[in-house]
Amino acid sequence: xxxxxxxxxxxxxxxxxxxxxxxxxxxxxxxxxxxxxxxxxxxxxxxxxxxxxxxxxxxxxxxxxxxxxxxxxxxxxxxxxxxxxxxxxxxxxxxxxxxxxxxxxxxxxxxxxxxxxxxxxxxxxxxxxxxxxxxxxxxxxxxxxxxxxxxxxxxxxxxxxxxxxxxxxxxxxxxxxxxxxxxxxxxxxxxxxxxxxxxxxxxxxxxxxxxxxxxxxxxxxxxxxxxxxxxxxxxxxxxxxxxxxxxxxxxxxxxxxxxxxxxxxxxxxxxxxxxxxxxxxxxxxxxxxxxxxxxxxxxxxxxxxxxxxxxxxxxxxxxxxxxxxxxxxxxxxxxxxxxxxxxxxxxxxxxxxxxxxxxxxxxxxxxxxxxxxxxxxxxxxxxxxxxxxxxxxxxxxxxxxxxxxxxxxxxxxxxxxxxxxxxxxxxxxxxxxxxxxxxxxxxxxxxxxxxxxxxxxxxxxxxxxxxxxxxxxxxxxxxxxxxxxxxxxxxxxxxxxxxxxxxxxxxxxxxxxxxxxxxxxxxxxxxxxxxxxxxxxxxxxxxxxxxxxxxxxxxxxxxxxxxxxxxxxxxxxxxxxxxxxxxxxxxxxxxxxxxxxxxxxxxxxxxxxxxxxxxxxxxxxxxxxxxxxxxxxxxx
Amino acid sequence: xxxxxxxxxxxxxxxxxxxxxxxxxxxxxxxxxxxxxxxxxxxxxxxxxxxxxxxxxxxxxxxxxxxxxxxxxxxxxxxxxxxxxxxxxxxxxxxxxxxxxxxxxxxxxxxxxxxxxxxxxxxxxxxxxxxxxxxxxxxxxxxxxxxxxxxxxxxxxxxxxxxxxxxxxxxxxxxxxxxxxxxxxxxxxxxxxxxxxxxxxxxxxxxxxxxxxxxxxxxxxxxxxxxxxxxxxxxxxxxxxxxxxxxxxxxxx
Numbered sequence: 001x002x003x004x005x006x007x008x009x010x011x012x013x014x015x016x017x018x019x020x021x022x023x024x025x026x027x028x029x030x031x032x033x034x035x036x037x038x039x040x041x042x043x044x045x046x047x048x049x050x051x052x053x054x055x056x057x058x059x060x061x062x063x064x065x066x067x068x069x070x071x072x073x074x075x076x077x078x079x080x081x082x083x084x085x086x087x088x089x090x091x092x093x094x095x096x097x098x099x100x101x102x103x104x105x106x107x108x109x110x111x112x113x114x115x116x117x118x119x120x121x122x123x124x125x126x127x128x129x130x131x132x133x134x135x136x137x138x139x140x141x142x143x144x145x146x147x148x149x150x151x152x153x154x155x156x157x158x159x160x161x162x163x164x165x166x167x168x169x170x171x172x173x174x175x176x177x178x179x180x181x182x183x184x185x186x187x188x189x190x191x192x193x194x195x196x197x198x199x200x201x202x203x204x205x206x207x208x209x210x211x212x213x214x215x216x217x218x219x220x221x222x223x224x225x226x227x228x229x230x231x232x233x234x235x236x237x238x239x240x241x242x243x244x245x246x247x248x249x250x251x252x253x254x255x256x257x258x259x260x261x262x263x264x265x266x267x268x269x270x271x272x273x274x275x276x277x278x279x280x281x282x283x284x285x286x287x288x289x290x291x292x293x294x295x296x297x298x299x300x301x302x303x304x305x306x307x308x309x310x311x312x313x314x315x316x317x318x319x320x321x322x323x324x325x326x327x328x329x330x331x332x333x334x335x336x337x338x339x340x341x342x343x344x345x346x347x348x349x350x351x352x353x354x355x356x357x358x359x360x361x362x363x364x365x366x367x368x369x370x371x372x373x374x375x376x377x378x379x380x381x382x383x384x385x386x387x388x389x390x391x392x393x394x395x396x397x398x399x400x401x402x403x404x405x406x407x408x409x410x411x412x413x414x415x416x417x418x419x420x421x422x423x424x425x426x427x428x429x430x431x432x433x434x435x436x437x438x439x440x441x442x443x444x445x446x447x448x449x450x451x452x453x454x455x456x457x458x459x460x461x462x463x464x465x466x467x468x469x470x471x472x473x474x475x476x477x478x479x480x481x482x483x484x485x486x487x488x489x490x491x492x493x494x495x496x497x498x499x500x501x502x503x504x505x506x507x508x509x510x511x512x513x514x515x516x517x518x519x520x521x522x523x524x525x526x527x528x529x530x531x532x533x534x535x536x537x538x539x540x541x542x543x544x545x546x547x548x549x550x551x552x553x554x555x556x557x558x559x560x561x562x563x564x565x566x567x568x569x570x571x572x573x574x575x576x577x578x579x580x581x582x583x584x585x586x587x588x589x590x591x592x593x594x595x596x597x598x599x600x601x602x603x604x605x606x607x608x609x610x611x612x613x614x615x616x617x618x619x620x621x622x623x624x625x626x627x628x629x630x631x632x633x634x635x636x
Numbered sequence: 637x638x639x640x641x642x643x644x645x646x647x648x649x650x651x652x653x654x655x656x657x658x659x660x661x662x663x664x665x666x667x668x669x670x671x672x673x674x675x676x677x678x679x680x681x682x683x684x685x686x687x688x689x690x691x692x693x694x695x696x697x698x699x700x701x702x703x704x705x706x707x708x709x710x711x712x713x714x715x716x717x718x719x720x721x722x723x724x725x726x727x728x729x730x731x732x733x734x735x736x737x738x739x740x741x742x743x744x745x746x747x748x749x750x751x752x753x754x755x756x757x758x759x760x761x762x763x764x765x766x767x768x769x770x771x772x773x774x775x776x777x778x779x780x781x782x783x784x785x786x787x788x789x790x791x792x793x794x795x796x797x798x799x800x801x802x803x804x805x806x807x808x809x810x811x812x813x814x815x816x817x818x819x820x821x822x823x824x825x826x827x828x829x830x831x832x833x834x835x836x837x838x839x840x841x842x843x844x845x846x847x848x849x850x851x852x853x854x855x856x857x858x859x860x861x862x863x864x865x866x867x868x869x870x871x872x873x874x875x876x877x878x879x880x881x882x883x884x885x886x887x888x889x
Contacts, residue, residue, distance in 0.1 A: 313733055488756040495755035496745045503731045503742045510729040513691065514743035515717035515804050524752055 016106040017079065021072045021206030023110055068210065069203050076202030077195055084198075086615050096368050096424050097565050098614045100558050105607030107555065112604065312623050313364060313502060313570035319490035323483045326576075330479045334472040342470040344589035346462070346543055349478040350536050352579025353485050355564045356572065357532035360489060362561065363570030364498060365525040366505035367415050368424040370557045371408075374431035375530045377439055377552025379404040379537030384447040384547050393453040393460075397538035401531055407434070408530020409523050416519040419508075431554050439549035448546040453477070462543050478539050485532055486572055492528070493572075501525055559583070559603055562610045568622035577621055581606070644669040644839045645690075645721070645808050650699035652682070652689050652863075659685040661863040663699075667808060672830055672840040674850045674871065677860035678883070683843045684726060686860070687810045690841075691723045692716045704807060718746065720807030724814060728797045730785035736796050737781040740768040740803040771802035774836075775829050791822040798829065808839040815846040827853050851875055859883070 083098050316322075330349070334342055357372050382400035391399065414426040452461030453474075462474035492498045503511040504521045512518050541547065563581050568574025581587045583603075617624050643666035652660040660682040667673045675683055689697035692713035701709040708716050717723075722743075731739050744767035772778045775795040780788055788796065794814055801809055811830075815823045823846060830853050833840055844850050850857070850871075857874040859867040867877045874880060 491756050491759040492752070495759035496741065496747060497752045497755040499734055499738050499742045499745075500747070502733045503739075506731045506733050507729050509693065509713075510725060510731065511742075512693070512713035513717055513723050513725070513729075514800060515714050515722075515746070516742065517712075517714045528752070 016103045017072070017075055017202050017205055019209055020075065020106050020110060021068050021202070022209040024068045024071055065210070069206055072203045072206035073199045075206075076198035076200075079202075080195055080198040083611055083615070094614050096420070097561070098611050100562060101607045101610035101614065103607070104555070104558050104562055104610065105604050108601075108603035108607065112601065313493070314623060314626060316490040316493055316572055319487055319572075323487055327479050327483050331476060334475040334479075339468075339470045341589060342472055342475055344584065344586050346470065346475050346478050348579040348582055348585035348587075349475070349482050350539050350543060350579075351560070351563075351582030351585055352576050353478075353482050353536035353539070354533050354560055355567070355575035355578035355582075356485055356489055357529040357536070358561055358564045358578075359569060359572060359575045360492070360501075360532065361525050361529035362564070363568075363574070364493065364501040364505060365522060367412075367522060367525065368420070368427070368561075369411075369415075369526075369529070370424055370428040370554065370561065371411050371431040371434070372529065372533045373552055373554070373557035373560055374434040375404050375408055375411075375533035376537030376540065377549075378407060378434055379534035380541040380544075380547055380552070381439065381447065383538045383541035384450045387451050387541070388447065388449075393451075393455055397535075397541070400538050400541075401534040404534035404537070405527050405531050408526050408533075411530075412523050412526025415522045415526065428554060428557075431557060435549060435552065435554065439552055447541075450541055453542050460542075463545060474542065478543075481535055481539060485535060486575075489532075489572055497524075555603075559606065562606050566606065566609060566613050566621060568624075571622045573622035573626075643667065644704055645841070646700075646702040647690065648700040648702075650686070650689055650697060650701065652685050652694050652697045658863050660689060660697075660860075663860070663863075663865055665858050665865070665868065667839045667841055668855075669807070669839050670834050670837050671855045672834055672842060672853050674854035674857045675841055675843045675860065676845075676847075676850060676857060680862075681860040682863040683860055684812055685863075687723055687812050687841075687843065690716075690810060691721060717804060720805065721810070722801040722804050722806035722808070723810040724797045724801050724812055726812045726816065728793050730793060730796060730800065732785050735782050735784055736777070736788075736799075737768050737772070739785065739796065739800050740771055741765060743800045743804040744768055744771075767803050767805065771799040774802055774832065775799045776825065791818050794818060794822075795826070795829075798826075802833075802838075806838055808841065809833065810841045810843075812843050813845065814842070815844050815849050823849055 079102060083102060084095065087095050087098055330345065333345060337345075354372060354376050357375070358369070361367050361369050361372070379397070379400045382403055383397045386396040386399055387393075411427060411430040415423050418426060452459055452463075454460060458473065459471075460473050460477050462471055463469060492501075500511070500516050500521050503514065503516055504518055508518050511521070540551075544551065560578070560582075563578035564574055566574075566581065567577030579585060613621070645665075645667040647666070648664045650660055650663045651658065663682075663686065665673070665675075675686060677683055685694065688694045689699075690701060692711060692715075697709070699709065700707065703716075703719055703721050706719070708719055708721065711719065730736075731742065734742070744765055768781075769778075772781055775798055777792060777795050777799055780792055780796070785793055785796065794817070798809075798811065798814060801811075815826055818826060827849055830840055830842065842850065842854060854871045856869065857867070857871045858865055859874060859877075859880045861883045866883055867874050867880045
């Protein structure tokens with residue numbers, strides 16, 4: 001709704017940070033004025049520490065707001081100091097990943113806090129700071145608070161514009177976002193500017209989310225954090241430069257959303273399969289993203305070159321041998337271990353296939369896509385729907401994969417013109433659109449009892465009875481799929497196709513000068529990677545007892561990308577490590593089984609580890625391990 | 637008219653405007669198939685913008701560009717490169733993640749739409765090809781073929797940049813300050829490479845600040861100042877042109 005921007009870091013975790021601040025505020029105010037509850041508990045966002053500390057008894061609105069906003073300032077400083085300051089000269093991908101780490105961490109910790117204390121959004125009393133009156137405009141009822149919110153946005157935009165246009169601080173910030181040394185010339189340290197901007201941005205985000213949550217009556221760790229998508233879309237339309245355009249665009253998006261909501265509920269002619277509210281959520285964001293894409297240039301300008309180092313992409317060594325050994329081990333494990341282990345292996349194998357899609361797209365070609373999980377989901381839903389309608393085994397998944405590749409290329413179109421952060425926003429927008437328009441569709445609700453896959457008379461189904469459950473035959477099928485996918489990716493990496501991918505990743509202008517069709521190369525990579533994600537997704541359709549939209553939410557995509565980066569975003573073994581660490585996979589099984597709480601912890605920890613890896617070990621665990629092996633080998 | 641008919645590159649009325657500022661204004665020039673033409677001018681004269689515009693890196697350039705008699709000004713950058721108009725960059729810009737010979741292979745390889753499908757099943761392991769070997773030999777960089785660009789010295793990187801351009805079978809090379817940062821012996825070696833290109837029927841448009849190199853190897857010179865051509869003709873004549881001396885070479889010297 002309301003967008004703010006500081007210096008040149010696009011922060012995915014922006015709304016998540018605001019979300020935490022809102023939780024703090026409403027946590028502090030969580031008492032009934034008429035009763036003797038004391039309230040005043042401060043929610044702590046650090047795992048391992050107590051969940052709450054008590055600060056004051058029954059704080060007033062003012063006290064609580066002040067505490068929350070001071071905390072927002074502190075949070076801004078901490079995040080900048082620990083995460084983004086060390087990454088000042090890192091490539092954009094690293095910064096996107098780091099902000100996803102912050103996002104993932106805050107979102108999952110707050111999820112955890114909500115469930116631990118039972119103080120989820122449902123039980124917090126979201127009392128609006130603004131009046132609950134309504135105003136009438138010729139029969140249309142509009143809550144006054146909406147006007148006040150819009151007013152707040154406009155006032156904030158005006159104030160920020162003035163500050164950034166007319167003060168020395170503002171000028172220096174703009175100089176710094178263009179060129180760091182430029183700011184040093186004005187005599188202000190870029191460090192101090194960075195801190196100040198982060199403080200301003202976080203305080204505004206906190207205030208905005210407190211107000212919005214009060215008005216809408218909703219404060220949910222995931223939903224609120226994802227508000228960042230329309231907000232970033234609006235900011236991008238403003239060219240990341242104009243508070244005015246960003247504010248107008250932000251207001252337009254939210255107005256269009258409520259208008260479309262009314263429109264859909266009144267229009268009987270719209271097809272039934274459109275989920276309630278789907279248009280409302282998806283359309284405005286998609287439109288804005290299309291507008292941004294059209295404005296971008298096909299080749300970056302001379303100045304816009306990527307600086308800093310990207311994750312190393314090693315050439316796979318002896319892929320055939322490695323594949324045979326791993327498949328052999330997998331088959332032995334499937335045949336000897338019990339059903340829980342078989343489930344864990346299958347979960348890991350499928351996750352590794354989906355992770356491979358990120359390795360190709362983000363690791364090899366440098367295109368940050370957060371739609372990979374949505375692709376997998378699309379393939380899963382399509383496979384299930386087709387299979388339930390009588391399409392036989394190899395055909396249902398194959399058709400689903402073909403459809404997903406088509407959608408993948410479509411989603412990849414913005415990549416032809418935008419790059420880096422902007423592309424990440426565009427793909428997350430696409431993921432949300434797929435989620436809202438397809439997964440939530442009533443006609444795809446509760447897909448269960450998908451017919452078992454059969455090939456040449458062999459039952460390859462996964463589910464069985466008792467100890468026969470999670471049948472090894474299906475496990476072998478997934479292993480074969482992973483082996484084929486992995487070998488194909490290894491072959492691509494070693495062939496001219498892979499060289500073109502890496503060339504585009506490292507320098508689009510030079511790639512074009514070398515006669516490489518950059519647009520076609522990117523679309524080719526989107527096709528390949530959506531195919532890989534679709535293979536994983538199609539397998540999920542047979543693995544899961546029932547499909548539901550919750551299984552393919554955007555947060556899952558963040559986790560996949562995070563795990564890939566952890567394992568090594570530009571290497572195949574990185575995808576395998578990501579698979580091992582996937583929630584409910586082999587690593588979870590080693591730790592002794594999965595619970596909902598554990599998976600939230602896992603997200604939170606992977607958020608933290610992600611930030612650490614981005615800063616300390618940008619090539620990921622697999623390349624780090626490989627270097628260690630090489631060193632030991634050289635010594636021996 | 638005779639010269640125009642045989643010209644490899646024929647540029648007519650090229651203009652580039654950045655928000656009201658004329659970076660390049662109504663420039664016309666021709667380069668012959670076996671000639672080395674120098675493009676010089678003070679900093680900000682629009683030399684690199686010229687190369688960007690010729691190669692399709694500037695979205696809104698006006699004017700007619702023909703390569704070997706074929707209009708190419710409507711083509712995107714990569715197709716101009718495939719048509720034979722290949723550039724190097726002032727800041728070299730090699731692909732750091734892959735080896736030198738792979739850098740060249742990427743430029744030499746002409747993929748078909750089915751290439752990726754074939755590559756998935758049967759990757760071509762050999763990362764060398766005739767074009768790659770030829771280009772490395774031309775610049776004398778065979779010894780670094782299996783190294784990665786970040787491991788090379790600055791001068792070696794520049795020569796590899798030229799080799800990458802050569803690997804894609806250019807008709808005309810546009811070199812953007814190839815001698816910047818080279819020591820005198822490296823510059824002399826570069827001069828020899830440039831002359832051998834002319835012998836191999838590859839035209840060269842050379843932008844450089846090293847005047848001894850430019851005067852030494854070029855047959856013709858075009859001088860830009862503030863986006864306009866202020867002199868053009870055989871090198872021996874142009875370098876003594878009073879307007880050039882005043883605008884660029886700084887009078888007295």
